[in-house]
Amino acid sequence: MEFLFKTAYRDDIRFLAKTGEKIRVAIVVIFLLAAPLVLQDYYLAELGLMLVYAIAGIGLMVLTGHTGQVSFGHAAFLGIGAYTHSILLSYGVPFTVSIIVTLLLSGLVGMAIGRSASKMHGFYLAIATLAFGILIETVFGEWGSLTGGHMGLAVPSLTVFGLSLTEVWQQYYVDLLLTLLVIWGAANLFRSPTGRSFLAVRDSELSARCLGVNVEWVKIQSFGVSAAITGLAGALLAHHLTYLAPDVFGVLESLKLMLMIVVGGLGTILGAILGAIVISILPVALSFLKDYLPPSIGQTAGIEPLLFGLIIVSVIVFEPGGLYSRWMKIRYFFETFPYYRKSSFVRQKSYLKTERMR
Amino acid sequence: MSTPQRLEVRNLSIEFGGVHAVEDVSFDVEPGETFAIIGPNGAGKSTIFNLISRLYEPTAGTIHYGDQNLLELPAHKIVHAGIGRTFQNIELFEQATVLQNLLVGRHAHMRKNPLSNFLFLPGVRKSEIKHREKVEDIIDLLEIAQYRDERISDLSYGARKNVELARALCAEPSILLLDEPASGLNNEETDDISFWLEDIKHDLGVTLVMVEHDMNLVGQVADRVMAINDGHFLAIGTPDEVRENPEVQRAYLGVAE
Numbered sequence: 001m002e003f004l005f006k007t008a009y010r011d012d013i014r015f016l017a018k019t020g021e022k023i024r025v026a027i028v029v030i031f032l033l034a035a036p037l038v039l040q041d042y043y044l045a046e047l048g049l050m051l052v053y054a055i056a057g058i059g060l061m062v063l064t065g066h067t068g069q070v071s072f073g074h075a076a077f078l079g080i081g082a083y084t085h086s087i088l089l090s091y092g093v094p095f096t097v098s099i100i101v102t103l104l105l106s107g108l109v110g111m112a113i114g115r116s117a118s119k120m121h122g123f124y125l126a127i128a129t130l131a132f133g134i135l136i137e138t139v140f141g142e143w144g145s146l147t148g149g150h151m152g153l154a155v156p157s158l159t160v161f162g163l164s165l166t167e168v169w170q171q172y173y174v175d176l177l178l179t180l181l182v183i184w185g186a187a188n189l190f191r192s193p194t195g196r197s198f199l200a201v202r203d204s205e206l207s208a209r210c211l212g213v214n215v216e217w218v219k220i221q222s223f224g225v226s227a228a229i230t231g232l233a234g235a236l237l238a239h240h241l242t243y244l245a246p247d248v249f250g251v252l253e254s255l256k257l258m259l260m261i262v263v264g265g266l267g268t269i270l271g272a273i274l275g276a277i278v279i280s281i282l283p284v285a286l287s288f289l290k291d292y293l294p295p296s297i298g299q300t301a302g303i304e305p306l307l308f309g310l311i312i313v314s315v316i317v318f319e320p321g322g323l324y325s326r327w328m329k330i331r332y333f334f335e336t337f338p339y340y341r342k343s344s345f346v347r348q349k350s351y352l353k354t355e356r357m358r
Numbered sequence: 359m360s361t362p363q364r365l366e367v368r369n370l371s372i373e374f375g376g377v378h379a380v381e382d383v384s385f386d387v388e389p390g391e392t393f394a395i396i397g398p399n400g401a402g403k404s405t406i407f408n409l410i411s412r413l414y415e416p417t418a419g420t421i422h423y424g425d426q427n428l429l430e431l432p433a434h435k436i437v438h439a440g441i442g443r444t445f446q447n448i449e450l451f452e453q454a455t456v457l458q459n460l461l462v463g464r465h466a467h468m469r470k471n472p473l474s475n476f477l478f479l480p481g482v483r484k485s486e487i488k489h490r491e492k493v494e495d496i497i498d499l500l501e502i503a504q505y506r507d508e509r510i511s512d513l514s515y516g517a518r519k520n521v522e523l524a525r526a527l528c529a530e531p532s533i534l535l536l537d538e539p540a541s542g543l544n545n546e547e548t549d550d551i552s553f554w555l556e557d558i559k560h561d562l563g564v565t566l567v568m569v570e571h572d573m574n575l576v577g578q579v580a581d582r583v584m585a586i587n588d589g590h591f592l593a594i595g596t597p598d599e600v601r602e603n604p605e606v607q608r609a610y611l612g613v614a615e
Contacts, residue, residue, distance in 0.1 A: 009490045012457065013483060185476040192475035192482050193461075193468040199454050200462045207449035210411050211529055212437040212466030221472055267453060 013191055020335075032176055036169035043284075045240070048172040050280035051179040052236045057260045057272030058186050059230030064258070065266040066190065067222040068202030069117065070126050073133025074257050077227040079140055079249030080106045081234025082155075083147055086244055089156040096160070102235045103228045110227020114220035133254050140246035152245040155238045175236055182229055186269050189225070198222050202267075230257075252305075259308055263315050265322025274323040282307060360440045362389035362532040362565040363424030365410075370419035372409060379405045380589045382419075387533070392559060392566040394580035396573070396600070398609060402589040403569040404446055407535050411443055412436050423533070437466045442531030444522045446538045446569075450510045456521050457506050460496065463528025464489040493528055499561075500524045500554060516547045523551075527558065534558070536568040540575050552578045573601065585609070 004017055016022045035047055060074045081102050088098040113132060117125055140147050147153055158165045158174065165171055189195035200208035201218045209215050238244060256279060264275025286304055297303070319326050333340040365387040372380050380402040387393045395403045408414045410421055412433040421428040426439050451459050468489060474482055497503050500520050505513060513521065519539070526534055539555070540548045552575050558564050559579075570576050576583060576597055583600040585592040587609035593600050600606055 009487045009494075010483075012490070013486055188478035189472070189476050192478060192486065193465060193470040194472045194475040196454075196458055196462050197465060197470065199458065200451050200465075203451035203453055204449040206413070207445060207451075207525075208462070209413070209433045210437060210443050211462055211525070212434050213462070214432075214434045225472060225476075 015187055015191075020331075029180075036172060041168045044168050044172050046280060046284060048168070048175040049237075049240050050276050051172075051175040052233050052240060053260065053280060054273045054276035055179055055182050055236065056230050056233035056257055057264065057276045058182055058269055059226050059228075059233060060257050061261050061264075061266070061269065061272040062186060062189070062198070062229065063222050063226035065261055065268065065271065066195065066202060067198040067219065067226075069219060069222060070122075071129040071226075072126050072251070072254050072258065073129040073131070073136070074226075074230055075249045075251070075253035076133045076136035077106050077110060077230035078234035078237060078253065078257075079136060079244075079246070080109055080227075081231030082238040082241070082244055082249070083140060083153070083234075084231070085235035086153055086155045086238045087146060090153075094161075095158070099232065099235055102231050106231025106234070107224045107228030110231075111220050111224035113227070114223025117223065118216040118219040130251070130254075133251060137246050137250050140249065147246070148244070150246060152243050155242050155244060158239050171239060174239075178232065178236060182232065183269060183273070186229070190269075194221065256308070259312050261322075263311060263322055265324025268324045270327070271322050271324040274327070278311070278323070279308075282311075360530075360532045362563065363426075363440070364389055364422075365533060365565070365567070366420075366422040367406075367410070368420045368422075370406065370409060370416055370421065372405060372414055372416050378589050380409065380416075380586075383586060383589070383591050384419075385584050385591075385594065387565060387567055389565055390559070390563065391581040392555070392568070392579050394576045394583045394597070395567070395569045395586065396571070396576060396583055396606075397586040397592070400588075401586045401609075403586065404537055405589075406586075407443060407537055407567075407569060410436075410441065410535060437529050437531070440530075440532035441535065442526040442529045442533070443535035444526050444537055444539065446541065448515075448518050448522050450518055450522055450525070452510045455507055455509055456502065456513070457493070459510060459521060459525050460493045460528045461489060463496075463525040464492060466529050467492075492530075496524045496527045499527070499557065515542055516544075519543060519547075519551075523554070527562070527564075531564060533565040533567065536566060536570075538569055538571065540570060540572045548572060548575055551575070555579050573597075577601075 006012065011017065016025060036044055039047065056074075056078055059077070060071060063069050063071055063074075084102045084105050085098050088101060089095070093101070113129070117128060120128055141150050143149070144151070158171055160174065165174060190199070197208065197213045197218045200211070200213050201215055201222075205215050208218075241248065260275030260279050261272055262275070263278050264273065265271030283304060286307070290299070315322055329345055332344065367386070368384050370380055370383045371378065383402075383406065395406060397403050405414065409416050410428065412428060412431060416429070423439050423441060428436065428439065428441075431439060451462065454462075468485060497506065500523060502517070502520050502524055505517055505521065510518060510521065519542070523536070523539065536555075539551050543551065555566060556579065559566055566579070568576075568580070580597055582594065583597050584594045585600050585603065585606045592605045592609060593603040595603070
């Protein structure tokens with residue numbers, strides 16, 4: 001077992017306190033940096049896509065996992081990011097400027113949605129965001145003069161600071177850089193007042209309000225931050241898709257994002273990343289398996305959504321805290337070996353939930 | 359810590375769909391005193407707190423804290439006026455650690471710019487450490503250091519009560535509204551609470567207003583007591599005076615047939 005001796009307040013501000021954590025993060029980062037040397041282009045592109053989904057997952061995680069505001073229309077922000085970025089690029093706007101404008105625009109749309117959503121709870125919020133998602137998808141389809149409508153829109157190739165980055169590994173490094181930036185920024189957010197006010201609104205709006213948290217403004221902020229991050233993911237996703245069509249950003253994509261954060265574990269940044277790994281590995285693993293399965297099963301259409309459904313159900317039944325929670329248990333097992341007991345993680349039931357006011 | 363002011367409640371009333379939860383209640387809380395509100399269940403004690411915290415909109419009446427008309431403020435500005443509170447059913451941030459809860463208690467005193475927070479600029483780090491020092495003072499005062507990194511959902515009921523009190527103190531209120539600080543606590547824990555309330559009053563100079571059923575605790579710490587029943591004012595005075603008041607006894611025990 002490792003004991004942490006804290007001698008200064010900054011010890012609690014540091015991200016990685018334990019040696020084990022430092023080593024693990026270092027290994028992952030080194031692997032990600034070295035991946036282009038090891039992996040074939042196909043897998044490298046898949047890995048890049050995974051990073052993009054990790055960004056999108058963190059975007060939704062900030063809103064749903066950390067602020068407790070559900071959104072079933074988050075693919076709309078992915079779409080807003082993708083279309084804004086592609087349209088700006090096709091007008092000759094440089095990559096960096098386009099990314100910043102995309103961040104701002106999707107953030108502002110998010111804040112506008114947050115403004116109207118800040119008074120809604122539970123089912124009403126779920127329905128409202130779902131409707132927003134469908135609405136935006138329809139707008140992409142009908143606004144043909146700008147988005148190319150259902151005919152689609154070709155995404156200009158990736159050019160940063162005048163350098164044409166058309167190779168898979170070049171694009172991969174752009175994804176990686178922005179992913180690390182978003183992870184770092186989101187983690188920063190939750191060790192500072194803004195992020196804490198998000199957590200406060202999630203757990204008790206009532207006492208947050210009495211401690212001086214402007215609950216409506218926090219929800220608007222959270223929608224804004226979430227939408228901006230998801231919009232950034234959309235911009236990067238556009239380069240992977242190379243061709244945008246409205247139905248890519250439909251309800252199914254929103255559900256996929258939701259599935260990702262639930263499977264990963266709500267309320268943690270690591271959860272969003274783990275979720276992204278699952279939904280990226282699953283299709284690849286399936287295409288492997290197809291060769292070994294009998295054709296009647298392997299060739300059936302719709303086996304992927306079926307598996308997604310199965311996964312989400314079993315996570316909710318067996319591990320409501322998601323993969324993150326399982327990971328914590330595994331870690332705890334090794335850290336406290338041989339003292340771990342089955343009951344180590346049995347939580348006491350919440351004792352009083354009556355008379356709570358909204 | 360701002361200096362305590364006089365809390366003036368005048369002719370306060372609120373209706374919920376025809377039910378007069380509080381009707382025409384007036385009282386003053388002097389700076390530095392400990393004021394208790396007692397009454398049977400459903401008398402409107404917590405409702406008065408929720409009106410002062412601006413969680414409810416009164417149908418009539420005024421609330422002033424010093425020169426400040428509280429009815430002009432939204433709920434999230436009340437803490438800036440120097441009014442802190444706890445809740446009857448403990449409203450902590452369950453999935454966060456004790457430390458995070460207490461730091462949210464500092465929220466009113468912190469600058470929060472999402473962009474500089476996202477980038478964690480040096481100023482943010484400095485302010486985090488500065489506020490952490492304040493939080494540690496409160497942790498020492500209430501002796502909750504051993505829970506510092508625990509999640510609220512792992513804490514016992516008594517510990518949660520203390521943490522909630524600590525979180526309210528982190529906002530550096532000049533007047534503290536305590537909604538049943540001793541409910542659900544055993545005798546030993548109740549003694550601790552009465553001890554800490556004295557500390558808070560004398561060391562921090564905080565005016566205390568509390569809703570409480572435990573008359574022993576009220577007798578120990580309160581300077582004045584107000585009794586209400588069915589939203590109506592019954593009596594006000596020292597704990598003994600109120601205890602002896604026939605109206606109050608009737609409200610608690612009923613009328614002999």
